[in-house]
Amino acid sequence: MTSAVNSSKRNIIFALMVATFLTAIDTTVISTAMPAIARDLGGSELISWVFSIYLLTTAATTPIYGKLADLFGRKRIFIFGAAVFLVGSFLCGLSGSMTQLMIFRAVQGLGAGAVQPMTLTIIGDVFTQEERARLMGLFSAMWGVAGIVGPLVGGFFVDYISWEWIFYINIPVGLVSIILIYLFFHEKLVSRQVSIDYAGAALFTLSIGTFLYTLLEGGERSGIALEPVTFGLLIGSALLFLLFLRVEKKVAEPMLPIQLFRRPLIAVSQIVSFIQGAILIGSSAYLPIWIQDVQGHSATFAGLAVLPMSLGWPIAASVGGRMLIKAGYKLVTVVGMATLVLATFFLSLLTPDSPVWAIPIAVFVLGVGFGFATTSVTIAVQSSVAWQQRGIVTGALQFMRTIGQTVGVALLGAVLNWYLAQSGSSPLAHGLMGVFTVMMGTALLGFALSWLLPREAEQAEPES
Numbered sequence: 001m002t003s004a005v006n007s008s009k010r011n012i013i014f015a016l017m018v019a020t021f022l023t024a025i026d027t028t029v030i031s032t033a034m035p036a037i038a039r040d041l042g043g044s045e046l047i048s049w050v051f052s053i054y055l056l057t058t059a060a061t062t063p064i065y066g067k068l069a070d071l072f073g074r075k076r077i078f079i080f081g082a083a084v085f086l087v088g089s090f091l092c093g094l095s096g097s098m099t100q101l102m103i104f105r106a107v108q109g110l111g112a113g114a115v116q117p118m119t120l121t122i123i124g125d126v127f128t129q130e131e132r133a134r135l136m137g138l139f140s141a142m143w144g145v146a147g148i149v150g151p152l153v154g155g156f157f158v159d160y161i162s163w164e165w166i167f168y169i170n171i172p173v174g175l176v177s178i179i180l181i182y183l184f185f186h187e188k189l190v191s192r193q194v195s196i197d198y199a200g201a202a203l204f205t206l207s208i209g210t211f212l213y214t215l216l217e218g219g220e221r222s223g224i225a226l227e228p229v230t231f232g233l234l235i236g237s238a239l240l241f242l243l244f245l246r247v248e249k250k251v252a253e254p255m256l257p258i259q260l261f262r263r264p265l266i267a268v269s270q271i272v273s274f275i276q277g278a279i280l281i282g283s284s285a286y287l288p289i290w291i292q293d294v295q296g297h298s299a300t301f302a303g304l305a306v307l308p309m310s311l312g313w314p315i316a317a318s319v320g321g322r323m324l325i326k327a328g329y330k331l332v333t334v335v336g337m338a339t340l341v342l343a344t345f346f347l348s349l350l351t352p353d354s355p356v357w358a359i360p361i362a363v364f365v366l367g368v369g370f371g372f373a374t375t376s377v378t379i380a381v382q383s384s385v386a387w388q389q390r391g392i393v394t395g396a397l398q399f400m401r402t403i404g405q406t407v408g409v410a411l412l413g414a415v416l417n418w419y420l421a422q423s424g425s426s427p428l429a430h431g432l433m434g435v436f437t438v439m440m441g442t443a444l445l446g447f448a449l450s451w452l453l454p455r456e457a458e459q460a461e462p463e464s
Contacts, residue, residue: 008184012126013135015180016119019082022170022177023112024146025153033154033163040163041098049102057109058116059402060208064201065114066121066395073187074122081114082178089170117395122185124382124394197251200244207240212406265384266393268452269377270400272333275446276374277404279340282412282439283309283347283366286432291359294352294429308364316371329380330453336373337447343369344440352429373450412438
């Protein structure tokens with residue numbers, strides 16, 4: 001019986017790892033393929049939106065799926081999201097124009113918005129806190145690996161097969177994940193009357209969608225400038241969000257239970273997750289540019305130079321998991337954020353003449369910081385709520401990391417563009433040095449906020 005249970009858990013882990021990797025890699029896999037895709041389909045002015053629309057639809061729907069999972073179960077939502085993601089992948093491969101590709105990437109994002117939080121939520125349901133502490137690092141590290149492997153995979157398919165297979169390859173691999181979850185993941189659902197918060201979901205999607213669109217569109221126009229249209233969109237987004245909050249106070253089954261986010265553990269964890277997302281996207285987006293365009297190394301070397309992040313992440317998550325049981329989640333989180341400060345400080349000291357070994361060391365330390373901090377806040381938040389709320393708090397954490405990435409891209413891009421607009425020698429190098437300095441300031445803010453976390457994480461229910 002025990003071996004059957006262990007076998008079932010192994011199959012669940014494998015299915016979730018596959019799903020996590022597929023949805024994570026799709027944010028980066030097309031980066032090296034886009035020149036070839038643009039030559040084939042035309043519409044090069046839409047290139048940036050092929051990236052951005054995936055991020056936008058993923059972020060806007062993640063908390064909604066988290067709530068639906070609490071109402072209807074994780075299994076149904078995971079399978080639905082994975083199926084939508086695969087349909088979007090198939091349609092992307094069939095795209096005959098850049099406009100079609102952009103639309104179908106949005107469909108992919110709608111599916112990814114369900115898959116990403118469900119993987120972490122299912123882990124929280126199936127595994128004990130001790131097991132979770134070991135596994136979270138592995139799953140979190142999949143994002144780092146995807147960020148590194150994605151461009152290499154995209155380049156391989158373009159050079160040796162065709163760009164369509166960047167999307168088609170998701171289908172057989174994703175089907176394996178769906179089948180394994182269908183066969184081996186079992187959950188007990190209590191039959192009850194549910195009331196779906198349609199108004200809240202619609203208002204939240206409109207508010208967040210408008211906000212992200214404004215940031216992404218502003219970032220493409222050389223930074224965020226408060227032009228009249230931009231200002232109007234931001235005001236509109238804020239008003240929609242205030243209306244959403246008002247609706248949530250009145251409905252029986254709110255999509256986002258506001259009272260949860262009044263608890264210091266959950267509220268501070270959301271902000272720390274936001275900051276982690278901004279630092280992660282900053283390192284993923286700008287370090288390869290520094291390595292290639294400032295220091296003059298090849299794309300292959302750039303990929304190898306940032307590889308140590310995916311090594312430091314799981315190592316630290318494993319160590320942090322054991323620390324968490326003995327010393328508590330707050331200490332692990334503070335240590336993680338302090339490590340991120342140290343890593344970004346190293347990056348802020350980079351110059352065009354820095355030795356080639358400096359970046360691999362810095363990104364390894366970055367991975368260690370993420371391994372400690374990301375794992376600890378996820379486990380603490382999941383352990384502090386009952387099953388019926390675990391989906392929404394996990395989805396909210398994932399949402400805040402994604403929002404952090406989106407805001408981080410826009411703000412750091414504005415910093416870089418400001419430097420590029422200045423006269424003088426080496427504007428790109430100075431701009432990226434400015435970006436790394438801002439990242440260090442962001443990490444310092446996250447470190448300071450991590451001290452506001454309560455010392456002990458409330459256990460809502462005994463771990464099985």
